[in-house]
Amino acid sequence: RRCGYPEVIYAPGKSVEALVQTFQRLLTERQNGLATRCSSEQISALQAQVPEAIVNTVARTVRWNRAEPESGKVAVVAAGTSDRPIAEEAVETLRWMNVSVDLVMDVGVAGPQRFLQEKHRLEGAGAVVVVAGMEGALPSVVAGWVACPVIAVPTSVGYGASFGGLTALLGMLNSCAANVAVVNIDAGFKGGYLAGMIARQTIQ
Amino acid sequence: RRCGYPEVIYAPGKSVEALVQTFQRLLTERQNGLATRCSSEQISALQAQVPEAIVNTVARTVRWNRAEPESGKVAVVAAGTSDRPIAEEAVETLRWMNVSVDLVMDVGVAGPQRFLQEKHRLEGAGAVVVVAGMEGALPSVVAGWVACPVIAVPTSVGYGASFGGLTALLGMLNSCAANVAVVNIDAGFKGGYLAGMIARQTIQ
Amino acid sequence: RRCGYPEVIYAPGKSVEALVQTFQRLLTERQNGLATRCSSEQISALQAQVPEAIVNTVARTVRWNRAEPESGKVAVVAAGTSDRPIAEEAVETLRWMNVSVDLVMDVGVAGPQRFLQEKHRLEGAGAVVVVAGMEGALPSVVAGWVACPVIAVPTSVGYGASFGGLTALLGMLNSCAANVAVVNIDAGFKGGYLAGMIARQTIQ
Amino acid sequence: RRCGYPEVIYAPGKSVEALVQTFQRLLTERQNGLATRCSSEQISALQAQVPEAIVNTVARTVRWNRAEPESGKVAVVAAGTSDRPIAEEAVETLRWMNVSVDLVMDVGVAGPQRFLQEKHRLEGAGAVVVVAGMEGALPSVVAGWVACPVIAVPTSVGYGASFGGLTALLGMLNSCAANVAVVNIDAGFKGGYLAGMIARQTIQ
Amino acid sequence: RRCGYPEVIYAPGKSVEALVQTFQRLLTERQNGLATRCSSEQISALQAQVPEAIVNTVARTVRWNRAEPESGKVAVVAAGTSDRPIAEEAVETLRWMNVSVDLVMDVGVAGPQRFLQEKHRLEGAGAVVVVAGMEGALPSVVAGWVACPVIAVPTSVGYGASFGGLTALLGMLNSCAANVAVVNIDAGFKGGYLAGMIARQTIQ
């Protein structure tokens, strides 16, 4: 194995032609393919040239993967509507890995009761991805109710002293819960990928 | 009225003689007196010279105030044992203001159930002071359960990327709860003072 | 009660349709509604669909609230013209809460006499909101003349080493005055909300 | 389950008496106990009062755990000699969890060949902990050779622009490898705990 | 003329012998001499070897200068007691330059009236040095009442988010007053030197 992941294309800074060509080569080689952070122009080109690819315009992803039986289970929990694109990037990454995924939205801003109502949906997950911006407190709250690893994804959602996600990142790193690890700001792909890796190797 | 508070002495950098003299002058003038952040040497001198003063060695405060009927009610909530000195500084400030105060300790590190068990103690408070270090998530959690202002006091408790309280400070400023205002790192006096001011002017 | 405030909509990142729909639902449920940080497009749509809503284009707010007798009094003090949008956001929040509000403008850049001439307007306030950018010194000055809590709102107004409001934020946190608490940069809503909460519970 | 971990004691700021008493109560309740970041004074007291406890003076830990068959396998990889105390804290945490652990030392400063010689020791691990200071590049290098999650622990080892571990932390968060998650600076306990949790739930 | 100032010795990091020898050479050459930031050990040695030197233990300075008629007038204004050592360093520098100097103490923490009572002492000054820590608001206040340049000296006095003087420095750089220039944190010498230079070249 290698650093990075050959089948995952980070689209920013790639020309439409180069992107389409790389994606098509993956399909020709019968490899799964995932392109993240695609511009709308890149998405249109991929849709036109690779009709079998599955597009998620909120996540800004394009993927193709062999349908295999799902293995492993992950819950993706997001604090608010503005965190949705990053949460969906994690979700698409997990679908592309053929991991079963449940997206639990809007449990951050809606007060303590909101998450308590939804927390049963986390049962049986091998890992949980928690996506939150601003003060980034949600992973600590979630981690207190589960017995599996929590991958915290800070987002750049916020204003003022949120400093583009830095406040959420620092909060998550200092979580009082022992089962929280952190990835880069807005790194939905990484959050999903790690959670998927853990869930797939989990005894069920 | 004036900037600062004449009867409150910030002890660091003051000689023992100057400190004792200022404190005694307040008593002679029949003013309430509060000295904060006293060293053990300063505390010993004040105890020797002003036997009627009330010392709190955890808070590192010395105070004297006319016993008046209590007016207003404040709860001081602290996340962990290491936050105790700052929480006690807030408590002493409130006692010195003759405000009724209840100190709720160790509700941060002990998981979600811990705070839920104690939250009835916040009922009837005109303001709540929340003292927490590390990721500083406790004020958001508390604020979701009360209908009064929450004064958040970040502490320098933590290690690594807690950056001497900066992470807690930033987290509290970005709280998703609308009823949270913030004071300086380790500013137990200010947190207590503001909460006391609010509570005293509250209709009960 | 809950974290966040159900009737307050933070508009950025919401589609025009979602925003209008949420606002209309609040009215249907006879709840007060306040939308903050609306784009001009969002404002136009809300005006067209909800004609009874009250728009403030400087504050970028849209609100609807049952007319109730005013209760509590707050003064909003702003340093300069550029701070006006944030100050107006605080004002609109207070109107929506049916709190009596007086906006004192341009007392920061106009020299020491300017504020002294206006300070009588702060009398009787249960709380004062002070909005200022650049060095953020105005809350310290104001706090020296009032006996109630001061909620300081740093703004991103300034250039160079104002670092998008960070300098004002830090200055306000370090205020020598004991009655100053701080909210996030440009957080006019939060400043107004906290002041309104304090003023409403104040004995007059 | 709950936030934090009841059986783990963070020793800084605790009195020797409080620490010993808490540790003894855990044993009385037949719970496993782990105390981290103990001072030499705290270690001596625990050794005297709880002779069956296992001390690691490099890691500054004291633990007691029921001997159970090991389950799961983790490799702890450390860059240099100065990172050893943090690496040992992770190792002790894993032993306390009854997870099989292999400590691979000094593969960072000794050049590319050094790690290549040792990498066979990572085979079969359910998770790898990588401990490194200074530029924090080691997790990226290790992650390229394994197919399991890597938990990166930045250390405060370094000088000048290492900024107490901040440079290592940022480097690890920006790792080009998709299977790297990060915990707080010097957080050997958290790194070990997460890796142990993953390894224990892994199919072998 | 040259960069630096030959007759001024920055004592930290110099051996006692080297310091005494340099100071004595200046006297032999009939040059004025000023040593700043001396340790108590360095002060004792200079006092023993150069009895005619004038020591200020608060400022930690040792100086010798030919008595000349004073020329120019400067006021040094300090916010609080803890800022005194830096203010005195400025005062000693001005005395060494034979500039007339008036030290106005404790006008920062004592509220708005305090400075208004003392401001007549600034009349006729060719420049004013303002020394303040914490939020560093004093230079803005002073600058509004004088028609000459204000040299602002931020100090490292404060705690929490004062960040060793950084908050005061940033506040002073963003002063809304046009006649404020700033020097380094704790740079009492530089503040005094610049003010003295301006005052000496001023028409009276």
Add this chain to the structure above:
Amino acid sequence: RRCGYPEVIYAPGKSVEALVQTFQRLLTERQNGLATRCSSEQISALQAQVPEAIVNTVARTVRWNRAEPESGKVAVVAAGTSDRPIAEEAVETLRWMNVSVDLVMDVGVAGPQRFLQEKHRLEGAGAVVVVAGMEGALPSVVAGWVACPVIAVPTSVGYGASFGGLTALLGMLNSCAANVAVVNIDAGFKGGYLAGMIARQTIQ
């Protein structure tokens, strides 16, 4: 006198109408007027409505001042072409104050000889303004050759680790030369104003 300077208008955030009206009122009152940081739209409007005003499109200033005999002399020294707008803002401020001004351009990037050739132009100046970005070393170099105060203006010119002028600002604050004071990043107006104030009160 007052904080700020009534006759100086900071244009950003002002409507064209408000700006023109304020400028015209100054002229009606026979006051000098200076508007800084004007947009091209604002400049066009001022030119159309106030034909006697003097425009500098590089400095983005508009001014009107009574022609008086010049008093005092200032040199404005700029490192490179990109620093020109800020240097011209200082120059226009000085012209508006009727201070004699000489602009010495491009002495930073052109090597040591370049400044040595031009340094005779600084003779007789009561103050020197030095405008530089990137590493901000020019004030130290200039200050070594003059016996008057140097007002250093850091600019946001640069890339990468120049951090929008922060590097230049920090460099200037740490200048080894004793006669350097600093103003905010890109604060050409403040640099010119302070230098003009010093030069006008200088004995010639």
Add this chain to the structure above:
Amino acid sequence: RRCGYPEVIYAPGKSVEALVQTFQRLLTERQNGLATRCSSEQISALQAQVPEAIVNTVARTVRWNRAEPESGKVAVVAAGTSDRPIAEEAVETLRWMNVSVDLVMDVGVAGPQRFLQEKHRLEGAGAVVVVAGMEGALPSVVAGWVACPVIAVPTSVGYGASFGGLTALLGMLNSCAANVAVVNIDAGFKGGYLAGMIARQTIQ
């Protein structure tokens, strides 16, 4: 010789006319000329007016140099596609210096094997330029395999906590390899220039 480099033009902020004129003057004087960071408009103008100039649109450079026999050898190694513009700027600088240059692309994201396959191309180089963003680990890896100086160029490529290249910069400064020196973020010209200077003075 002088500070800066007369024949190298930093294009940003220069008018098209000034840029063309400066470039043409260099050719008239038979000097080599290099313009960096040109906009597409500036490139078009230079191409139209100076047809013999060599344009690189990826590097955004325009150069003209007398064809001389190559002297010295440098390898430029780049981590990923997005780093290409900066790597090409280094390459063009070296061509303009008549230094032999080999560009080794995409060895960062493609895992450990990728660089090992290409490292023979670094043999015989007098210096190596390594261009990388995100965590900036590539220079450490490369430096371990060569016996010559490595000039590390951090790039602003990345997202989230890459902070515009700051993370890569700090990582490179803390490299555990002794033969790594660093230049500014995105400073392809400087990296190439220094490597060329070293390679040209190298014994072969």
Add this chain to the structure above:
Amino acid sequence: RRCGYPEVIYAPGKSVEALVQTFQRLLTERQNGLATRCSSEQISALQAQVPEAIVNTVARTVRWNRAEPESGKVAVVAAGTSDRPIAEEAVETLRWMNVSVDLVMDVGVAGPQRFLQEKHRLEGAGAVVVVAGMEGALPSVVAGWVACPVIAVPTSVGYGASFGGLTALLGMLNSCAANVAVVNIDAGFKGGYLAGMIARQTIQ
């Protein structure tokens, strides 16, 4: 070859026994040995056990190297007395590499003339190391007078806004001179090592 340099021992955090043993093994293997950043205790032990080792107490280094004819020439230039320990660390590294070295002290604080008087000593050097703290301007000045690479070593010398060498580091990275590369704060070893590597491979 390998990352790091086997014969160089970074002493901090090593026990006296481990350090002596490593040093003695190098000698036994007839390898050159260099230990840097030794404490006085470590130095005493090395002197006692390895009498042939050469100690420099200012540099805090201990070295042993086979006397070989010197090859290559480097000048080490230091700004002030406080920078001496770092400059000497560079010097000792160069001696250990058998490179000819000239140490030019105190050219920073002593004004422009001072360096001009000494610059002839840089002639013929294959590389120059410049060691400076505070604003870190010296490398720019030196680089303007030499035609070889300059390795800039920022030091933690300074106070206030020097931020432990960060200001000097940033200034050096933004140097307007093209021939300046930078190493970590206080990295005298790295500066000397790189300069020695360049000088040894230089045609003379």
